[in-house]
Amino acid sequence: MIGRKGKVLTAIVTGILAVSITGCGTTAANSAQAPGQKAGSGPVSLTEAGSTFVQPLLTKQVAKYQEENPNVKISVQGGGSGFGIAQLQKQLLDFGASDAFMSDADLAKAQGGKILELPIALGSVTISYNVPGLPQHIKISPDTLANIYLGKIANWDDPQIAKDNPGVKFPNLAIVPVHRAEGSGTTSIFTHYLASVSPEWASKVGKGISVNWPNPTGKVIGEKGNPGVAGAVKNTTGAIGYIELAYALENNIPYAYMHNKAGKWVLPSLEGAAADAAAFKIPEDMRVNIVNAPGDAAYPISGFSWALVYQKQTDKAKGEALVNFLKWDFTKGQAIAPSLQYVPLPDNLTQREIEMLKTITYNGQPLLK
Incomplete structure (x- = not known):
């Protein structure tokens, strides 16, 4: 990295x-x-x-x-x-x-x-968060991420989060999912990833530049642009959101390791995104999704x-x-x-x-x- x-x-x-x-x-x-x-x-x-x-x-x-x-x-x-x-x-x-x-x-x-x-x-799209006391990089599994945005995991001390992060003390704090409020290609990348790892997400929500976001807890926030999501995550205690890597680095927002298709925990990186692209044949019209690629180094989003x-x-x-x-x-x-x-x-x-x-x-x- x-x-x-x-x-x-x-x-x-x-x-x-x-x-x-x-x-x-x-x-x-x-x-x-x-x-x-x-x-x-x-x-x-x-x-x-x-x-x-x-x-x-x-x-x-x-x-x-x-x-x-x-x-x-x-x-x-x-x-x-x-x-x-x-x-x-x-x-x-x-x-x-x-x-x-x-x-x-x-x-x-x-x-x-x-x-x-x-x-x-x-x-790369990072999964960024704002939780006081946590390390700069925690681990979030595909199922955990999907369940957070489905509203099935509503608190940061949920056992599903804790099991992937032994030794990390998670607070009793509500999770505030943040998403894009407008049609967004970053949303397309993110929802294509969720649909590829979660059959429930694929059937209930789907994928694309705009989706109907679940909001069973009433805490979900929609913001415009990567800058808007980055700002909401940085300024909202308990927030989690998806933003391009450059915005996470510029704003010093913590972001997670993701569990890739090869079973490795990886951070977003130049090498990880390059490995994703290399795993796919780029068609003549250049239209291709490269989420959840195989390979040890591949960053899946x-x-x-x-x-x-x-x-x-x-x-x-x-x-x-x-x-x-x-x-x-x-x-x-x-x-x-x-x-x-x-x-x-x-x-x-x-x-x-x-x-x-x-x-x-x-x-x-x-x-x-």
Whole structure:
């Protein structure tokens, strides 16, 4: 586990994001290209929204890219994967970001034609908690986690928790489960995991970017974004929640060992997420869930974030800026990932993605040179 606990995410957690702009790249009227100006030679503005899971990494990548390419301005707006998908479907964004790949039904609603889904990051979802007196890392088994969110385990001194943590003194304290309040790719990763380890969860609650959360105790909290869940866990005694690893580290929130499919207790890590991804064949359309992978090192609650992009662009300048940024992100931009506890995408995957970028067109002509 790489123990980086710097302040690189302060701007994210406090809501100060990249330069905010208006407009979208799928409507020609919003082009930043001046009359008579050669495509790509003038300032271009792009708007992204969606995943808060990948937002810390994407924000830092964008800042670095804008240093190298000052004529390109990219606004990273967050809002959750469900928001990003919905906005892109309506052609209100230049590109979206989601930690849940779009379903066939979602893709059919896209107003601008075919959408490409391109992995942009790989990371881990922590199970974080706020219980005074506990170690920085306790152990939470798959059954225990499912039963907490099903409302069947309501107190921290429950014997099911204690049996996996011999010698740890748990207080008589109510558990306060925290979940995402909006459509969320982090929720998709988390609920896909719960459905894979708990038949009861799979049949009663299911999986996806939004589910009907059980709340038999009346104590369950819903919050928006990874920052919202992180804040609720940090500020609520007895809370437990699921957040991307970078948010747990930035906020110094304790998080649990998870019992993986191979029977090993593992912490979220670069190595664990990479082992998860390596266990699965990535299909041609890039849509794959990688939770609960086999292997001793695999951390079981890991997932990709995808950039969502229309294959047919309606604005040449914006389209060129977009494909050039994504190519940079898939290559040079991956060097930033480890500093924020994301796994750099493997070269064989990014080369496939660059080939997909070559299919993005304006008026039938490829935009990537």
